[in-house]
Amino acid sequence: MSGGSVVRPYGDTTGDGMVQVSFTLPVPHDKRAEGAAVQLAAKMGIDPAMVVHAKQMGDGYTFFVVYGRVNHLVDLSAVRVVERDFPLLSAREVNTVVKQRLRRKLSVVGACIGTDAHTVGIDAILNVKGIAGEKGLEYYRELTVTNLGAQVSVPELVAAARRERADAVLVSQVVTQRDAHLHNTREMSAAFREAVPAGRRPLLIVGGPRFDESMAAELGVDRIFGRGTTPGEVASYLVHALVTGRGAAR
Amino acid sequence: MGKLDLDPVVVARARELARRVGQPVVDLARSHTTVSVERAVLRLAGVAGADPDGIPWVNRLVDAVVADVGLGHGVAVPVFDALAREGLADVTVLAQKAAAGSVRFALPSGKAATAARRASRKAVAAGVRRIDRRRAERDRLVRRFGDPARRPWIYLIVATGDIYEDIPQAQAAARAGADVIAVIRSTGQSLLDYVPEGATREGFAGTYATQENFRLMRAALDESSRELGRYVRLTNYASGLCMPEMAALAGLERLDMMLNDSMYGILFRDINPVRTFVDQRFSRQVHARAGIVINTGEDNYLTTADAVDEAHTVTVSQLLNEFFAHEAGLADWQLGLGHAFEINPDVPESLRLELAHALLARELFPDAPLKWMPPTKHMTGDVFRGNLLDGFFNLVGAMTGQGILLVGMMTEAVVTPWLSDRDIALQNVRYVLGAAGGLHEDFVPAPGGFVQQRAQRVLGEAVELLERIGERSLLTAIAEGTFGIMRRPADRGKGLDGVAAHEADYYNPATEILERPA
Numbered sequence: 192m193s194g195g196s197v198v199r200p201y202g203d204t205t206g207d208g209m210v211q212v213s214f215t216l217p218v219p220h221d222k223r224a225e226g227a228a229v230q231l232a233a234k235m236g237i238d239p240a241m242v243v244h245a246k247q248m249g250d251g252y253t254f255f256v257v258y259g260r261v262n263h264l265v266d267l268s269a270v271r272v273v274e275r276d277f278p279l280l281s282a283r284e285v286n287t288v289v290k291q292r293l294r295r296k297l298s299v300v301g302a303c304i305g306t307d308a309h310t311v312g313i314d315a316i317l318n319v320k321g322i323a324g325e326k327g328l329e330y331y332r333e334l335t336v337t338n339l340g341a342q343v344s345v346p347e348l349v350a351a352a353r354r355e356r357a358d359a360v361l362v363s364q365v366v367t368q369r370d371a372h373l374h375n376t377r378e379m380s381a382a383f384r385e386a387v388p389a390g391r392r393p394l395l396i397v398g399g400p401r402f403d404e405s406m407a408a409e410l411g412v413d414r415i416f417g418r419g420t421t422p423g424e425v426a427s428y429l430v431h432a433l434v435t436g437r438g439a440a441r
Numbered sequence: 442m443g444k445l446d447l448d449p450v451v452v453a454r455a456r457e458l459a460r461r462v463g464q465p466v467v468d469l470a471r472s473h474t475t476v477s478v479e480r481a482v483l484r485l486a487g488v489a490g491a492d493p494d495g496i497p498w499v500n501r502l503v504d505a506v507v508a509d510v511g512l513g514h515g516v517a518v519p520v521f522d523a524l525a526r527e528g529l530a531d532v533t534v535l536a537q538k539a540a541a542g543s544v545r546f547a548l549p550s551g552k553a554a555t556a557a558r559r560a561s562r563k564a565v566a567a568g569v570r571r572i573d574r575r576r577a578e579r580d581r582l583v584r585r586f587g588d589p590a591r592r593p594w595i596y597l598i599v600a601t602g603d604i605y606e607d608i609p610q611a612q613a614a615a616r617a618g619a620d621v622i623a624v625i626r627s628t629g630q631s632l633l634d635y636v637p638e639g640a641t642r643e644g645f646a647g648t649y650a651t652q653e654n655f656r657l658m659r660a661a662l663d664e665s666s667r668e669l670g671r672y673v674r675l676t677n678y679a680s681g682l683c684m685p686e687m688a689a690l691a692g693l694e695r696l697d698m699m700l701n702d703s704m705y706g707i708l709f710r711d712i713n714p715v716r717t718f719v720d721q722r723f724s725r726q727v728h729a730r731a732g733i734v735i736n737t738g739e740d741n742y743l744t745t746a747d748a749v750d751e752a753h754t755v756t757v758s759q760l761l762n763e764f765f766a767h768e769a770g771l772a773d774w775q776l777g778l779g780h781a782f783e784i785n786p787d788v789p790e791s792l793r794l795e796l797a798h799a800l801l802a803r804e805l806f807p808d809a810p811l812k813w814m815p816p817t818k819h820m821t822g823d824v825f826r827g828n829l830l831d832g833f834f835n836l837v838g839a840m841t842g843q844g845i846l847l848v849g850m851m852t853e854a855v856v857t858p859w860l861s862d863r864d865i866a867l868q869n870v871r872y873v874l875g876a877a878g879g880l881h882e883d884f885v886p887a888p889g890g891f892v893q894q895r896a897q898r899v900l901g902e903a904v905e906l907l908e909r910i911g912e913r914s915l916l917t918a919i920a921e922g923t924f925g926i927m928r929r930p931a932d933r934g935k936g937l938d939g940v941a942a943h944e945a946d947y948y949n950p951a952t953e954i955l956e957r958p959a
Binding site: 213214215246248249252254305306310311340341342366368369371400418 | 602613616617627628629632645646709710711744818822857859860861864865
């Protein structure tokens with residue numbers, strides 16, 4: 192590995208730039224179709240491109256697998272991502288901090304809003320069962336968790352957050368057709384802004400596999416969690432944002 | 442038979458316990474009605490179409506009747522009494538007048554009541570005869586075009602949101618080898634308390650189930666059946682708040698299979714348990730009559746609960762689904778009991794555990810066309826690993842003689858399947874069935890070995906759970922989160938306001954016809 196900040200894809204030799212892509216073109220399989228696949232690959236920066244597999248599907252479509260050398264470079268110093276800006280705590284540490292510093296249970300209300308019926312994400316974070324061997328927030332003694340489940344309307348969510356005196360509201364969105372996850376999130380954050388005075392608004396967190404983690408401000412929420420987030424990360428963030436971090440006095 | 446050396450006494454005990462747990466729920470269903478049951482009755486009696494806002498006339502009519510006389514008497518008698526008083530011949534016209542507020546409903550007595558009962562029964566009987574004709578038509582087409590050459594039948598999902606996009610996709614899928622096409626419904630349709638009308642082109646992650654969409658797709662698949670020389674089956678969903686109406690429309694439009702689980706709506710859609718059980722019983726009676734194969738949803742429990750620890754809840758649910766289905770008149774060949782390949786692949790011996798569970802279902806329900814569902818929970822977005830996992834899923838399906846195989850997609854949890862995803866998935870199925878389709882003949886687990894022991898243990902745990910449920914009641918067990926971890930009390934959930942206990946004079950001509958041996 193070189194110390195430089197410029198890298199290229201790695202096949203089996205540093206700097207070889209090799210990538211593999213697959214795609215379908217709406218043409219029957221013949222010589223011209225393979226030529227078209229090579230042309231597309233070239234426009235993607237893959238040159239030379241090898242069409243290693245081509246298979247016609249139905250009447251007028253062909254599936255391609257292409258290997259080749261990509262001539263683009265990646266400048267690591269120009270990559271912008273949301274890095275974790277809070278310390279990762281164990282369940283015991285979370286409980287201790289909440290007990291000693293907040294001196295009451297921290298209330299969390301979670302739901303899948305809109306028509307989204309996929310509770311996989313919210314359940315993975317909230318249910319005792321958790322995910323990947325890590326227990327969900329229900330397991331944390333000092334957290335009170337209310338999981339409203341699927342297809343909860345925004346007014347229902349706001350009412351539940353009030354009733355449970357929620358410190359934080361967690362919303363999971365899996366369905367992304369027609370950007371439903373973005374619309375739903377904006378609707379939710381707007382409803383909380385309208386219904387609750389700024390100082391008393393619960394922390395708003397959304398999660399789902401297709402969110403861009405840097406869009407929090409644009410969507411009016413405090414934090415976005417993407418694919419692969421664990422309950423421990425969420426719990427640690429809650430403690431950071433509500434108990435220990437700067438501006439935690441909400 | 443007998444690959445698992447299951448103790449017949451334990452098997453009989455499991456069925457007896459399922460009966461004991463299920464019977465109070467059946468009694469509950471027999472003594473209640475719902476707005477959707479009554480709307481289904483009116484659909485069978487010929488009420489069709491919707492108002493200019495898209496609200497079906499059956500909804501307008503039931504709402505008008507309920508406003509005047511309540512739900513507990515059933516709507517058939519008040520509706521046909523009003524029809525006679527108004528001197529009308531067409532129930533849809535009555536619905537339109539009722540919606541405009543120009544008809545009052547009453548509870549007739551004496552001769553008027555008898556006449557209204559007779560008239561409603563005659564109208565509903567005509568609807569049931571239409572279902573009978575569609576069933577006879579299916580039998581004829583299956584004879585003409587033939588069934589798929591082998592089991593399991595290959596079940597593929599289409600879900601574009603636009604029925605006119607779905608049709609070419611479904612026909613392409615049939616050409617590529619699908620024996621059963623399922624049109625996934627738009628997200629959220631299960632919570633609509635009405636059935637949308639007409640051909641639809643706008644849906645979220647699926648296409649609205651409407652009578653017209655059913656008709657269009659069935660006609661397209663009849664065309665494909667003719668072209669391919671095998672009868673291609675069509676599936677939709679009798680679930681959610683309109684379960685009974687979906688069943689009626691499916692029968693009228695000759696759908697062949699319907700997703701219809703006894704508890705799915707309660708657990709996953711937070712639909713009121715009583716509403717669900719009442720709707721479910723009526724919908725299953727209609728399915729029985731229409732010759733439709735139901736698909737139950739046990740696979741879903743394993744998407745929220747652990748597939749090893751909670752394997753026995755699948756068995757319990759299958760036994761309950763079987764009991765409810767038999768009680769509603771469905772025959773074994775109509776029971777597509779569900780189960781799934783959802784064990785975490787990182788668990789040691791996960792494939793052997795899957796084999797044990799799949800074979801247990803096969804042996805417990807030897808005459809049911811089991812519905813084998815692919816991995817979803819442990820599909821990570823690594824499409825290469827996903828394709829391998831789907832291959833193992835297909836292999837277990839072949840080794841354990843499953844009836845209906847829902848084709849797994851390596852892009853599960855990534856995108857709605859692309860054309861190429863479907864092609865790769867079908868290639869996977871064809872390879873496994875081609876290479877090992879007859880392996881169930883040779884696959885006999887070692888006596889006393891891992892697979893036998895595991896299956897016997899799961900059955901034992903299922904019996905224990907049924908015993909525990911039986912000590913209280915099924916509704917209590919559901920309220921406490923026994924299935925799929927969700928807690929669903931009987932006095933909560935969506936659709937409860939559309940449930941009523943039968944009054945002494947409750948009359949439902951459809952139930953009367955469906956409960957009489959055909």
